Amino acid sequence: MDKQTVTIYDVAREADVSMATVSRVVNGNPNVKPATRKKVLDVIERLDYRPNAVARGLASKKTTTVGVIIPDVTNIYFSALARGIDDIAMMYKYNIILTNSDENGRKEVQVLNTLMAKQVDGIVFMGNDISEELRKEFDRAKTPIVLAGCVDEQGVMPSVNIDYAAAVEEAVKNLIDHGNQRVAFISGSLDYPINRDYRLKGYKQALKKAGIRYDDKLVFETDYSYKAGQLLQPALQSVNATAAIIGDDELAAGVMNGVTDAGLKVPDDFEIITSNDTKLTEMVRPKMSSITQPLYDIGAVAMRLLTKLMSSETVDDKTVLLPYGLMKRASTH
Amino acid sequence: MDKQTVTIYDVAREADVSMATVSRVVNGNPNVKPATRKKVLDVIERLDYRPNAVARGLASKKTTTVGVIIPDVTNIYFSALARGIDDIAMMYKYNIILTNSDENGRKEVQVLNTLMAKQVDGIVFMGNDISEELRKEFDRAKTPIVLAGCVDEQGVMPSVNIDYAAAVEEAVKNLIDHGNQRVAFISGSLDYPINRDYRLKGYKQALKKAGIRYDDKLVFETDYSYKAGQLLQPALQSVNATAAIIGDDELAAGVMNGVTDAGLKVPDDFEIITSNDTKLTEMVRPKMSSITQPLYDIGAVAMRLLTKLMSSETVDDKTVLLPYGLMKRASTH
DNA sequence: AATCAAACTGAAAACGTTTTCATCTCGATA
DNA sequence: TATCGAGATGAAAACGTTTTCAGTTTGATT
Numbered sequence: 001m002d003k004q005t006v007t008i009y010d011v012a013r014e015a016d017v018s019m020a021t022v023s024r025v026v027n028g029n030p031n032v033k034p035a036t037r038k039k040v041l042d043v044i045e046r047l048d049y050r051p052n053a054v055a056r057g058l059a060s061k062k063t064t065t066v067g068v069i070i071p072d073v074t075n076i077y078f079s080a081l082a083r084g085i086d087d088i089a090m091m092y093k094y095n096i097i098l099t100n101s102d103e104n105g106r107k108e109v110q111v112l113n114t115l116m117a118k119q120v121d122g123i124v125f126m127g128n129d130i131s132e133e134l135r136k137e138f139d140r141a142k143t144p145i146v147l148a149g150c151v152d153e154q155g156v157m158p159s160v161n162i163d164y165a166a167a168v169e170e171a172v173k174n175l176i177d178h179g180n181q182r183v184a185f186i187s188g189s190l191d192y193p194i195n196r197d198y199r200l201k202g203y204k205q206a207l208k209k210a211g212i213r214y215d216d217k218l219v220f221e222t223d224y225s226y227k228a229g230q231l232l233q234p235a236l237q238s239v240n241a242t243a244a245i246i247g248d249d250e251l252a253a254g255v256m257n258g259v260t261d262a263g264l265k266v267p268d269d270f271e272i273i274t275s276n277d278t279k280l281t282e283m284v285r286p287k288m289s290s291i292t293q294p295l296y297d298i299g300a301v302a303m304r305l306l307t308k309l310m311s312s313e314t315v316d317d318k319t320v321l322l323p324y325g326l327m328k329r330a331s332t333h
Numbered sequence: 334m335d336k337q338t339v340t341i342y343d344v345a346r347e348a349d350v351s352m353a354t355v356s357r358v359v360n361g362n363p364n365v366k367p368a369t370r371k372k373v374l375d376v377i378e379r380l381d382y383r384p385n386a387v388a389r390g391l392a393s394k395k396t397t398t399v400g401v402i403i404p405d406v407t408n409i410y411f412s413a414l415a416r417g418i419d420d421i422a423m424m425y426k427y428n429i430i431l432t433n434s435d436e437n438g439r440k441e442v443q444v445l446n447t448l449m450a451k452q453v454d455g456i457v458f459m460g461n462d463i464s465e466e467l468r469k470e471f472d473r474a475k476t477p478i479v480l481a482g483c484v485d486e487q488g489v490m491p492s493v494n495i496d497y498a499a500a501v502e503e504a505v506k507n508l509i510d511h512g513n514q515r516v517a518f519i520s521g522s523l524d525y526p527i528n529r530d531y532r533l534k535g536y537k538q539a540l541k542k543a544g545i546r547y548d549d550k551l552v553f554e555t556d557y558s559y560k561a562g563q564l565l566q567p568a569l570q571s572v573n574a575t576a577a578i579i580g581d582d583e584l585a586a587g588v589m590n591g592v593t594d595a596g597l598k599v600p601d602d603f604e605i606i607t608s609n610d611t612k613l614t615e616m617v618r619p620k621m622s623s624i625t626q627p628l629y630d631i632g633a634v635a636m637r638l639l640t641k642l643m644s645s646e647t648v649d650d651k652t653v654l655l656p657y658g659l660m661k662r663a664s665t666h
Numbered sequence: 667a668a669t670c671a672a673a674c675t676g677a678a679a680a681c682g683t684t685t686t687c688a689t690c691t692c693g694a695t696a
Numbered sequence: 697t698a699t700c701g702a703g704a705t706g707a708a709a710a711c712g713t714t715t716t717c718a719g720t721t722t723g724a725t726t
Contacts, residue, residue, distance in 0.1 A: 053451040053452060074409070
């Protein structure tokens, strides 16, 4: 039944050397006489020997596998990060164990524990919030962890982000400069620090600088879904909003279509700026103006940072901010 | 430096039992006296013992990890499948090693080998084509493999799909019934069996039944990208196509926007039916009519099938076809 | 009290590597 | 020629589990 699997011992026997030597040639250790190396290599070829990574992991205490916790692969924003992570991981010979958390704290903790049990060499965490229990688990983990697209309010964990506050402030200023006095702020839960402490803060800052009074009726907390955005239209109209800064592209697409379907013209009657610059922004009509962030790079840089942490390299700055921008498309003037 | 990790041996010593007994309680083996079980459990709790999955994998020859090869997580179609796969995997206590292949044959083979080296218990493969080398690797793999959203022209590998030919035929019939005599067929490479042997076949079948001559000028081979679709507009116009069946939603969105941006009205001047019914179909305006397929379920069923294969259960039918449908939205009459 | 099967338990051998020492070989140096 | 050190090699001990097999208890039965 079980394929007779050829082991390092078989190779050693056939090549008439010790396991240690075979191990050396397999791992590219230079301390092997060229003739011996060739002999071993030939046997490996002949027997079609493939090192067993599990045994290797046990002996070396390194699995060359990293865990990735993602809210939902299906979300175009996170999948873009995931792609960056995987590419860099592959470049450094790591593999990715990918698990969806649905932002569910309990699931996150459980998933984290599974990953630790599997002895991953490191973890990249994506999510909007770090619950108390999760933070506790993070703390006791001996494994390096870096956050991607996820702020640590306590600023202690390695992370890769953009300056959300500044970006939102700039976007809102832009909207105000176009004459909008009533700009709606639409995001996911304000329980998430990224929304409460960064985006909303940038929003308020822009209002303040423009001398506009903050009106919490203009703040909409919802979930990050297309549907939720679509349903927001009546509420937006009832508070006389003429523009919105929105925290997620799918959500923004929903808002825009909701507004449009209600007979309003974007951007003439209602201007929109979204936040993630996923490819969705170019697929809808009108195309959506957006804060730009280097999605792929956030993932890539996070993974690169993790590789450094995993090999105990000293890292200059553990909390990196990547540049953002503002891309004007057809949903604003 | 290295956290003193507590092992099964520590637990055995503290609880004054053998490793075997500890192993039994950890694995829920019923042959343990309740008193002993409690004693062990208490020690486990006290020492915060976590079984090492790598050691476990080596000893038991099971890793409770499956490999998933995906062309690109960023593609909304595949990520939907991936989500189904991961959910079912988690339900059965498996984890997913996710790797992007970019449909690159060499990379696919390499990735497959890494996965085998990591001793995954099974593999789910997504992709449009199975190259010869890849098939060879599949054959020599002792590990069960199932294809998701990927046809095996030789019909020998376990797979989960819909009946692409029938679905396309129905869609094209629909278009023809609306009076379109010149329906374009737009897909990815015709080197892919799924396009050449299924979708195109359905297209031809529909034409034939309607008594329309097949014109290969109406067949467009391109890559699955939004951009590619957008650029197709002039070509479509030059062959007087008045409708199109399109093999991918992003591609379809590109075509639709290209056509629209050129001043034509969808569906009045040009009707479109796309193939994957991803959420993108509802986000664009007009919303796109689409062949519907149970994306999540394709992944979920594939993973479920894999669990059966992994536990050597007998499987009734290894090539399963899930039901499809036709969802009429605003891009057709 | 003797017997027996069923329920528990432990010793030790895998599992397939890496890694640490110790040893051995050999050419170069004094 | 004796000595030395670097380069090659091998023996065997980890690594942390599961699993087999042989025992040992236990409680009921006669």
